[in-house]
Amino acid sequence: MEMQSLxxxxxxxxxxDVNGVQMGVVxxxxxxxxxxxxxxxxxxxxxxxxxxxxxxxxxEHFAAQQMHVISLEMLxxxxxxxxxxxxxxxxxxxxxxxxxxxxxxxxxxxxAILVGYSMGxxxxxYTALSGYFRAVIxxxxxxxxxxxxxREQRRRSDDALATCIEDYxxxxxxxxxxxxxxFASQEKxxxxxxxxxxxxxxxxxxxxxxxxxxxxxxxxxxxxxxxxSEITVPVLLLTGEEDPKFCxxxxxxxxxxxxxxxxxxANAGHTVHLEQPEAFKALVRNFCxxxx
Numbered sequence: 001m002e003m004q005s006l007x008x009x010x011x012x013x014x015x016x017d018v019n020g021v022q023m024g025v026v027x028x029x030x031x032x033x034x035x036x037x038x039x040x041x042x043x044x045x046x047x048x049x050x051x052x053x054x055x056x057x058x059x060e061h062f063a064a065q066q067m068h069v070i071s072l073e074m075l076x077x078x079x080x081x082x083x084x085x086x087x088x089x090x091x092x093x094x095x096x097x098x099x100x101x102x103x104x105x106x107x108x109x110x111x112a113i114l115v116g117y118s119m120g121x122x123x124x125x126y127t128a129l130s131g132y133f134r135a136v137i138x139x140x141x142x143x144x145x146x147x148x149x150x151r152e153q154r155r156r157s158d159d160a161l162a163t164c165i166e167d168y169x170x171x172x173x174x175x176x177x178x179x180x181x182x183f184a185s186q187e188k189x190x191x192x193x194x195x196x197x198x199x200x201x202x203x204x205x206x207x208x209x210x211x212x213x214x215x216x217x218x219x220x221x222x223x224x225x226x227x228x229s230e231i232t233v234p235v236l237l238l239t240g241e242e243d244p245k246f247c248x249x250x251x252x253x254x255x256x257x258x259x260x261x262x263x264x265x266a267n268a269g270h271t272v273h274l275e276q277p278e279a280f281k282a283l284v285r286n287f288c289x290x291x292x
Contacts, residue, residue: 010063013052015079018100021088024079025101026052026071028063040288041112043102043133044071045120047140047271049177049201049209051078054117056196058273061281067288070112072101074123074216076208084207089215091222095127102132110134113288116141117273119212122221128231129224135234135291137284140246140270143224143253155219162210170206174198185242185269193274228256235260236287240268240275261287 010029015022042062046054052071053059063069073080075089075097083089102112113135116124121141128136145151165173177183178198186194214220235257237250241264254262263283268275 011060013079016101016104018097018104019093021075021081021083021097022079023075023081023097023101024052024073024077025105026059027105028059028069029067031068040066040292041068041070041107042284042288043098043107043112043114044069045074045098045114045116045124046071046077047118047120048212049077049174049204050117050120051200051204053078054197054200055273056277058277058281062284065285070102070105070107072098074120074212076210076212077204080208082205082208082211084211086211086214089212090220091123091126091216094123094216095130098123098127099130099132113137113291115139115284118270119216122218123216125224125231126222128233128235129227131233133233135236135287136231137236137238137287138250138253139238139272139280140240140243141237141253142218142246142249143228144221145218146223146225151219151223153219155217158213158217158219162213165206165210165213170202170204170209173206173209174201177201182243182270185240185275186271189275197274225256228253229258231257232259234287234291236283237262238265238272238280238283239263240265240270240272242267242269246270 013026016025044055052073059069076082109132112133114124114133115137117139121138125141237254239247239250250262254260265272265276265279273280
């Protein structure tokens, strides 16, 4: 698990070797000292179709707040490997890859605050069960689907969508994805921001996205409802007021996770960090201070 390069600059997009695959990573504010516990470390996990840079200027903002910022790319996204076997993308492998990446980056247990958005939020929630993190921030996340019937229906839907990506290509898929009701609130973003988001999505590997749906989609992930009480570290749940489905999910999770708080952000939908970045910054900063 050695880094591909021993010298790099803040914000440089690079790959690290973890568990037989390569994981894309962007890092800001790496401490000069070997004392990795000297300051807070934020570890970001993007959503489906995202990559390590999807958080945009937020990464540099938190680094400017004297934080060590690490943004990781899950398999099939960005600069990470896109294996042929969909099972390699499964939730347990996501957890193992994240922990191996942090070990490679000299981030020990109890140091980092894990931040996950949407798909990345589901992955972060599962990974939090490892007990490796100081705290967790979940944006528009869920513990999965509670019934076997719901999971099977969603699995079939995700598999059909994966086939469409393979059959019709990345551009047709991204055009479809952008028009989902879940992302309707993104229409309020500037044209420049929407174009940047689209260009980033188009750079993904179509096979990687298809296998990500098959391997770690909501329909195949383990349902975590009965395990939420096992997460004993502080948890911040963030949702947008224009995303009532995930507001409801977060309200329920907040009653089941022992040390959870739920914040609803006004004038935002599913992608709070993109639609209301100033509110996101403030909530994350305040939460990080509270868990130091």
